[in-house]
Amino acid sequence: VAEEVSAVETRPASGRSELSIADFEAAGLDARLEALESTIENAENESSANVAVLSEPLAGKRSLIQHAVNMLENPLHVSFDRVPEDDSLPAIDGSQPLVVENCQYLFERSIGGFELLDTFLERLALSEPLVVTSWNSFAWDYLDAITEVEESFTETIRLPSLSGGQISDLLDAREDVSQPGFVTTAEYGRFKTIDVDHYSLRLFGDRAVDIPIPRPNTEWVSSWFVDDTDESIESVVYEKISRVASGNPGVALALWRESISDGEVAPADIREPDADHGIDATQAHLLWVILCKGSITRNTLDERFEEVSVDKELQTLADRGLVVTEGPTVRIPPAPMSEAIAELERRRMLW
Amino acid sequence: MVIVLQSVFKQFLAPKLFTALLVLVSAYLLARVLGGVLSIVASRLATARFRVTTLIPLVKFVVYATATYLMVAFLFDFSSDQILAFSGLLGAALGFGLRDLIADLIGGLVIVTEQPYQIGDMVSVGEYYGEIQDIGLRSTKLLTWNDTLVSVPNFMLFNESVANANAGQAEMMVVVEFYVDTETPPGQARKIVSDAVVTSPFVYVTDDLPANVYVEDELYYRTIRARAYVTDLRHELDFKHDVSERVLDAFDEAGIESPRVPSELGSAPSAGV
Numbered sequence: 272v273a274e275e276v277s278a279v280e281t282r283p284a285s286g287r288s289e290l291s292i293a294d295f296e297a298a299g300l301d302a303r304l305e306a307l308e309s310t311i312e313n314a315e316n317e318s319s320a321n322v323a324v325l326s327e328p329l330a331g332k333r334s335l336i337q338h339a340v341n342m343l344e345n346p347l348h349v350s351f352d353r354v355p356e357d358d359s360l361p362a363i364d365g366s367q368p369l370v371v372e373n374c375q376y377l378f379e380r381s382i383g384g385f386e387l388l389d390t391f392l393e394r395l396a397l398s399e400p401l402v403v404t405s406w407n408s409f410a411w412d413y414l415d416a417i418t419e420v421e422e423s424f425t426e427t428i429r430l431p432s433l434s435g436g437q438i439s440d441l442l443d444a445r446e447d448v449s450q451p452g453f454v455t456t457a458e459y460g461r462f463k464t465i466d467v468d469h470y471s472l473r474l475f476g477d478r479a480v481d482i483p484i485p486r487p488n489t490e491w492v493s494s495w496f497v498d499d500t501d502e503s504i505e506s507v508v509y510e511k512i513s514r515v516a517s518g519n520p521g522v523a524l525a526l527w528r529e530s531i532s533d534g535e536v537a538p539a540d541i542r543e544p545d546a547d548h549g550i551d552a553t554q555a556h557l558l559w560v561i562l563c564k565g566s567i568t569r570n571t572l573d574e575r576f577e578e579v580s581v582d583k584e585l586q587t588l589a590d591r592g593l594v595v596t597e598g599p600t601v602r603i604p605p606a607p608m609s610e611a612i613a614e615l616e617r618r619r620m621l622w
Numbered sequence: 623m624v625i626v627l628q629s630v631f632k633q634f635l636a637p638k639l640f641t642a643l644l645v646l647v648s649a650y651l652l653a654r655v656l657g658g659v660l661s662i663v664a665s666r667l668a669t670a671r672f673r674v675t676t677l678i679p680l681v682k683f684v685v686y687a688t689a690t691y692l693m694v695a696f697l698f699d700f701s702s703d704q705i706l707a708f709s710g711l712l713g714a715a716l717g718f719g720l721r722d723l724i725a726d727l728i729g730g731l732v733i734v735t736e737q738p739y740q741i742g743d744m745v746s747v748g749e750y751y752g753e754i755q756d757i758g759l760r761s762t763k764l765l766t767w768n769d770t771l772v773s774v775p776n777f778m779l780f781n782e783s784v785a786n787a788n789a790g791q792a793e794m795m796v797v798v799e800f801y802v803d804t805e806t807p808p809g810q811a812r813k814i815v816s817d818a819v820v821t822s823p824f825v826y827v828t829d830d831l832p833a834n835v836y837v838e839d840e841l842y843y844r845t846i847r848a849r850a851y852v853t854d855l856r857h858e859l860d861f862k863h864d865v866s867e868r869v870l871d872a873f874d875e876a877g878i879e880s881p882r883v884p885s886e887l888g889s890a891p892s893a894g895v
Contacts, residue, residue, distance in 0.1 A: 380821040380823075381817070381821055381868075382814055382817040382818050382821065382868055382869075382872045383814075383817060383872075384817070384821060385817065416827045416828060416829075417820040417827050417833070547666070547668075552823060552824070552857070552860060553823075555823065556823035559823070617668045617669070618668065618669070618853060618854075619669050619792070619793075619826055619853040619854065620823065620853065622827075622828075
């Protein structure tokens with residue numbers, strides 16, 4: 272396997288939660304795996320297949336990409352961890368399949384910041400071999416809103432949010448869930464008895480109507496009737512973890528580990544995201560950049576935000592518990608990931 | 623005679639007046655408290671605040687209408703003939719001193735029911751443009767960009783055109799214009815403005831709410847006009863400032879110049895908003 276991983280790897284720091292293919296299968300995400308596998312198999316018979324694998328940070332796209340690398344015959348594997356120079360963009364020629372990881376680094380949200388992405392997409396359009404790419408889904412959604420990036424790909428595979436049951440299966444497969452005792456506390460914390468799913472009904476043309484569909488939170492409602500038993504508390508714990516993590520498996524794992532205290536876990540121990548952290552527009556923009564890139568160096572932020580005191584703003588974000596700085600790199604830790612997302616959603620900065 | 627009147631006042635009228643006053647004060651306090659609570663809830667909802675702010679004037683009207691009904695019912699025990707006579711009296715009052723006040727109240731009622739605007743909207747009424755802060759029984763309060771609170775009588779709704787920039791939605795279209803020299807390659811200037819608009823942290827772009835940039839060729843200059851939605855109408859000035867600042871810097875870097883107009887024709891518009 273030819274691998275041209277860039278200078279700084281994007282491997283998880285200690286404490287971060289990396290998922291394996293076995294975890295995907297345990298969580299019932301076989302369909303996504305099969306989609307990737309069948310696309311790769313079909314690509315051997317077709318030409319010009321371009322695949323985009325999308326997920327939130329920590330949700331497991333790296334494992335899917337590694338799976339693709341293992342499946343392909345002699346692929347060129349490139350991984351970005353910062354905005355690359357023009358000449359470090361991979362050439363797409365011949366018949367060698369290409370796997371490009373972390374394509375969210377191919378653009379900057381600034382004037383002239385899309386030129387590299389345009390060049391890459393242009394090469395992609397003219398390419399013969401299979402190209403598998405991975406993207407941060409928040410960056411992708413933004414790009415799709417302003418440039419319709421999806422049109423450049425024949426297949427997009429988005430890792431879905433996991434339900435409470437899937438989170439439970441995932442934890443069963445990964446963690447020693449028999450270890451902590453499930454205990455109740457006076458208050459379970461905030462729950463929604465009825466949730467609202469949104470179904471998008473396609474109309475003629477590109478129009479779509481958003482139809483809200485109420486969905487009762489059955490795990491929570493059923494727990495009212497089975498009180499103080501491990502089973503009912505357990506289901507509430509998983510439901511709450513799933514809800515707080517917005518179904519993101521990496522965040523769910525981090526929340527699970529964080530919530531266990533003295534060998535016990537209670538629903539009220541699971542932190543609830545606060546959507547309002549009292550940050551200003553500049554700090555929110557910095558947070559968006561960090562979320563979309565996954566991790567970014569302070570130097571890059573300094574160059575990007577020339578008229579802003581980046582260190583001061585990052586300190587405020589760190590004080591609010593939204594980011595951590597590890598040497599030159601800034602990232603959002605797994606546990607407060609939901610809070611950062613909630614803050615940006617509240618400001619309509621996520622698509 | 624005076625003693626008899628004082629006795630009647632003390633025995634019958636004073637308690638009724640006191641109770642009516644109590645109802646009025648209670649209604650005022652209740653309306654203030656409910657309005658305050660709803661405002662706090664609305665502020666926590668950020669861009670979804672309009673779902674709550676739309677209720678504030680309605681709640682106030684219900685409270686005041688109930689209070690008025692209770693006061694009238696308590697103070698006066700009208701028969702049908704008396705109601706008829708009172709209607710005549712009311713008509714006369716309308717014709718004279720209370721006409722404007724009643725027009726304001728009816729204007730307020732129309733605002734609550736038809737909702738040509740609601741609290742939080744960006745509205746132009748007459749010569750004023752600003753965010754609606756409160757819709758009262760008699761007047762609407764509007765906060766302009768230079769932090770001036772303007773009270774607009776509700777009856778102006780019947781006499782003036784009201785332009786609502788966002789119609790109860792958080793997002794609002796903002797237009798930013800730049801003027802460049804006719805030598806400027808239009809594609810280059812358009813690309814800079816387009817990039818600046820879609821990369822602004824305040825922009826809101828969807829399939830239904832796209833960002834567009836147009837070039838208009840005039841005799842002595844070219845206009846680059848960007849139209850895009852902001853995530854929240856409160857970011858209108860932030861968006862204009864952010865886009866203008868970055869575009870002007872980029873124009874400088876790219877050597878794009880302001881229009882040059884022959885001096886006999888007067889001053890040219892400068893490259894900018």
